[in-house]
Amino acid sequence: MPATPTQGHVVVAPDKFKGTLEGAEVAARIAAGIRRGAPGVEVRELPVADGGEGTLAAALAAGFTRVPAKVAGPTGLPVDAAIAVKGDTAVVELAQSSGLARLPGGRTAPLAAGSYGVGQLIGRAVSLGAKRIVLGLGGSACTDGGAGMVQALGVGLYDAEGTELAPGGAALRRLARIDLGPLADSLTGVEVVVACDVDNPLLGPRGATAVYGPQKGADVEDLLILEEGLTRFADVVGGSTGRDFRDAPGAGAAGGVGYAALALLGATMRPGIELMLELLGFDEAVRGARLVVTGEGCLDAQTLHGKAPAGVAAAATRAGVRVAAVAGRLELAENEWRAAGFVAAYALTALAEQPGDSMTRAAELSEVAGERLAAALLAG
Numbered sequence: 001m002p003a004t005p006t007q008g009h010v011v012v013a014p015d016k017f018k019g020t021l022e023g024a025e026v027a028a029r030i031a032a033g034i035r036r037g038a039p040g041v042e043v044r045e046l047p048v049a050d051g052g053e054g055t056l057a058a059a060l061a062a063g064f065t066r067v068p069a070k071v072a073g074p075t076g077l078p079v080d081a082a083i084a085v086k087g088d089t090a091v092v093e094l095a096q097s098s099g100l101a102r103l104p105g106g107r108t109a110p111l112a113a114g115s116y117g118v119g120q121l122i123g124r125a126v127s128l129g130a131k132r133i134v135l136g137l138g139g140s141a142c143t144d145g146g147a148g149m150v151q152a153l154g155v156g157l158y159d160a161e162g163t164e165l166a167p168g169g170a171a172l173r174r175l176a177r178i179d180l181g182p183l184a185d186s187l188t189g190v191e192v193v194v195a196c197d198v199d200n201p202l203l204g205p206r207g208a209t210a211v212y213g214p215q216k217g218a219d220v221e222d223l224l225i226l227e228e229g230l231t232r233f234a235d236v237v238g239g240s241t242g243r244d245f246r247d248a249p250g251a252g253a254a255g256g257v258g259y260a261a262l263a264l265l266g267a268t269m270r271p272g273i274e275l276m277l278e279l280l281g282f283d284e285a286v287r288g289a290r291l292v293v294t295g296e297g298c299l300d301a302q303t304l305h306g307k308a309p310a311g312v313a314a315a316a317t318r319a320g321v322r323v324a325a326v327a328g329r330l331e332l333a334e335n336e337w338r339a340a341g342f343v344a345a346y347a348l349t350a351l352a353e354q355p356g357d358s359m360t361r362a363a364e365l366s367e368v369a370g371e372r373l374a375a376a377l378l379a380g
Helices: 023-037 055-061 094-098 116-127 147-152 170-174 208-212 220-241 253-264 272-280 282-286 308-318 334-339 362-377
Strands: 010-012 043-045 065-072 078-086 089-093 132-136 156-158 177-179 191-196 268-271 291-294 322-327 342-347
Touching (some): 010 023, 010 282, 023 043, 023 055, 023 362, 055 065, 055 078, 055 132, 055 272, 065 116, 078 116, 089 094, 089 116, 094 116, 094 132, 094 253, 116 132, 116 147, 132 272, 147 156, 147 253, 170 220, 177 220, 191 272, 208 253, 220 253, 272 282, 282 308, 291 308, 291 362, 308 322, 342 362
Parallel strands (some): 010 043, 010 291, 089 132, 132 191, 191 268, 291 322, 322 342
Antiparallel strands (some): 078 089, 156 177
């Protein structure tokens, strides 16, 4: 005899398990385990992202349409990327064109890598009639202040001899003049909203170069060159526009792409997970739910500072719904994850039989975690 559905559904809303599973697969695996552990319970899958890598995939899973685009990668070589479109809203993920994963052979190019492809993706969205562009920053390979992005949108960046600057942050040291060209007209009536989970300024010890440059292959000498380039870029842009955004929270995001978005695209900046939950319709999905399950590759101290699981937990708690977590690794003490709003937390490492299983058997173990939390939290 079939099981009688219990009151209230379950929403499974994890971020990706970086390097192992995409968010949609994590959601599918956890949901499969829940269905085994609590037959008859309705389970809705809603993978999420915080504006970094995985943002496009989350939008597609929520009903957006994929629009392919061949654009410049971080070193200028063409890459196959995409944007996500729904109505007059488009989602552009920086990592699609200018992410570390797009570097040929994985070889970093800290001085020459650029963001030109991001501007091409924005241009593609505008050409399709987008009136609201959500720009997800994260995972960038470049430290060019967003110079490449705005060049792709028609802005001219010239040295003292009137020569257009080459791509990359190092070239910005020679910047003498900026010509905004058709930028303002092309973005008339278009709202750009940046999904960002960092508050770093453009320059200084907490800036784009100092904090994130080493992750992109920059050595000590490179860092000095890039900081000089970004400083020059901010000086010239500020002098041309009369507005100085170098100290704005988030200006240092994605190698300074956040700065160009604020200073030249007129963008507003919002916490990534907050914006993405709104975009994905989380409030509607969680209405009437009895449990929300979220997670990411590692639940740690960084999670508590604006990462996707913390945002999901906060939103679920506001809606009066319990929330549990499934993670590859759990590095928070129980009092820490409970204080963040979780009623339970499951780690794949705790379910693994052998070291390394949490990576190689992540899909299978995610199902096991789903089944166990169903038995513990949904029984009856």
